[in-house]
Amino acid sequence: MNKHFLDLDNFSLQELEEVLSTASSLKNKQKDNILEGKFLGLIFEKSSTRTRVSFEVAMTQLGGRASFLSVNDLQLGRGEPVEDTAKVLSSMVDGLVLRTMSHDTQLEFAEHSESPVINGLSDRSHPCQILADILTYQEEKGEIKGKKVAWCGDFNNVCFSYAQAAKIFDFELWVACPEKYMPREKNQFDNVIFTDSINEAVRDSDIVTTDVWVSMGDEEDENNRRLLFQDYQVNEALLDQATSEVIFLHCLPAIRGEEISSDLLNDPRSRVWAQAENRLHAQKGLLVNLLG
Ligand code: CP
Ligand code: NVA
Secondary structure, X not given: OOOOEOOHHXXXXXXXXXXHHHXXXXXXXXXXXXXXXXXXXXXXXXXXXXXXXXXXXXXXXOOOEEEEEEHHHOHHHHOOOHHHHHHHHHOOOOEEEEEOOOHHHHHHHHHHOOOOEEEOOOOOOOHHHHXXXXXXXXXXXXXXXXXXXXXXXXXXXXXXXXXXXHHHHOOEEEEEOOHHHOOOOHHHOOOEEEEOOHHHHHOOOOEEEEOOOOOOOOHHHHHHHHHHOHHHOEOHHHHOOOOOOOEEEEOOOOOEOOOEOOOHHHOOOEOHXXXXXXXHHHHHHHHHHHHO
């Protein structure tokens, strides 16, 4: 297994399935000391509720410890180079989770880190989120292979990781997005179809998912985005166009009345709370496989 978890495509299908299967088997055990004595550092340049707490709780439940290291409290925030920080911290801790403005910071950190580096979100990708999403689907509906997944809205970091997952797990990803926000090189992704029609994307799909229109770091473009994405809201009537078995997912946090209708999180087709809880379980699977 690759030492670092920066993107899904650093791993084979078999390795990712192993992570998910470890996650499932640990899910019903409250305590297991597989990572006793291990220490995880969390370096976050951006806000987080789920990612931070799920990693902290995961380490505790696995018998280890985690410590949140705000960039402003580290010398990194005063200009100590990423390379030096990576060398020093990784000589002390067993793993590091990074949430960074730029994906390049993760690449540079990983290059100089002796310990595994886990991408806890960057401007490019959010691979941990997709592990939880796939676990949520598999638990309830079975294999995701061959299914149709509709992503509605911004082609952002979460969507990028979905696009990688589509190839690895062999499902079809339909991305409904205004042309302006689609990636330039659309054919770099296998199993991904881009359309500006949200109805076409959602029709007969097995999963419908979305995310905020303005990700952390995109605030300067906020007004344009609110205008161009207004036809890409996911609501109950839109979900009616999907299969009768569809589930709705959202990585959260969500903005009610923007990318989703006001009560969608409570729709019977929504699985967002199970999905959020699965961040904890999926990451336990990941930690055991990387640090164990
Ligand atoms: N979905 C997710 O990563 O949530 P947080 O930003 O709260 O960590
Ligand atoms: N795309 C969002 C995801 C937050 C979990 C962001 O980057 O802000």
